[in-house]
Amino acid sequence: MRAERDRAARKPPRKAKDKGQELREEISKAAALHVFTRLGVTDPADIDLDAIAAELNAEIRFEDLEGATARVIQIGDRARIIISTRVVDVGAIRFxxxxxxxxxxxxxxxGHTGPTDAVERLCSPLHSGGTTTEREADVFAAELLMPRPLVTSWCAVAPLTFDPVRAISSAFGTSVLASAMRFVELTPERCAVVYTKQGRVQWAKKSPSFTGWIPKRSVAPGSAAFDYFERGSIGESSRIVPGTTWLSSKAERVDAPIYEHATAVPGLGAVFSLLWMPES
Ligand SMILES: [Zn+2]
Structure with a gap:
């Protein structure tokens, strides 16, 4: 009994920590929705980042940055946002x-700084290895650029292809990757975004109704991602693959067909696939 108590005491408070992180991400979303309400946004075109930055006393610049996509420097109530000139996609710049x-x-x-101390932060938005604070800033950005009240109806469609994601990207001025991640977050459909690099699954983001486990392993033959790493081409259309191509063999309905539509990430040697598992 005592040994059990000791083991319990040594166990890290993982659940409590996860709940704390969840709470901080909810606060980030609430902050973005506050901006949405305050600006009276009724159309994606109303989301004016220059105007929001100006109101926050933040100047936006484009410079050559080493080892990061973006940087923010804060001195008292003033700030400077610097975006790397290597970022050329408008959606990625806005994010x-x-x-x-x-x-x-x-x-x-x-840390704690005085009113004249400069605070600097180097960032790589949407980089999966980021800290929890980086994740919170990503959550804020997704909610600010694709506000839930506006984008939810765009996510209520079956993603046989990237078309619904590209529609969001075009309307909200966001990258296809950020739009795909927002889509799977809000859609009732069973789908996932899987990011692969050098022939291996790096990470997957699943919709709430997608319960299958997508292991971090080499991409399987037959998938569009495999074709890219093997032959350098993906093909324009989506394809139907057996569930085992992407899911763990322990997953439920592992033989059910999955629609896969993939696209390459220019310059990174990576591919991301949108997977959709129909109801029947
Ligand atoms: Zn950051």
Whole structure:
């Protein structure tokens, strides 16, 4: 009995920590929705990042940055947002600016500083290896650029292809990857985004109704991702593959067909696939 208590005491408070992180991400979403309400946004075109930055006394610049996509420097109530000139996709630029606005609004200061001390943060938005604070800024950016009240209806469709994701990307001025991640977050459909690099699954983001386990392993023959790493081409259309191509053999309904539509990430040697598992 005592040994059990001791083991329990040594066990890290994982659940409590997860709940704390969940709460901080909810606060990030609430901050973004507050901006949405305050600006009276009724159309994606109303989300004016320059105007939001100006109101926060933040200047936006484009410079050559080493080892990061974006940087934010805060001195007292002033800030400077710097975006790497290597980022050329408009959607990625907007996401990076929104991410840095998130750091400013959510007061992600590094330690305690005086009113004239400069605080600097280097960022790589949407990079899966980021810290919890980076994740919170990403959550803020997704909510600011694709506000739940506006984007939810765009996610209520079956993603046989990237078309619904590309429609969001085009309307909200976001990258296809960020739009796909937002889509799977809000859709009732069973789908997932899987990011693969050098022939291996790096990470997967699943919709709430997608319960299958997608292991981090080499991509299987037959998948569009495999074709890219093997032959350098993906093909334009989506394809239907057996569930075993992507799911663990222990998953439920592992033989059920999965629609896969994949696209390459230019310059990174990576592919992300949108998977959709129909109801029947
Ligand atoms: Zn950041």
């Amino acid at each position: 990076s600016i929104a991410h840095e606005i998130g750091h400013i609004l959510c007061k992600h200061y590094v």
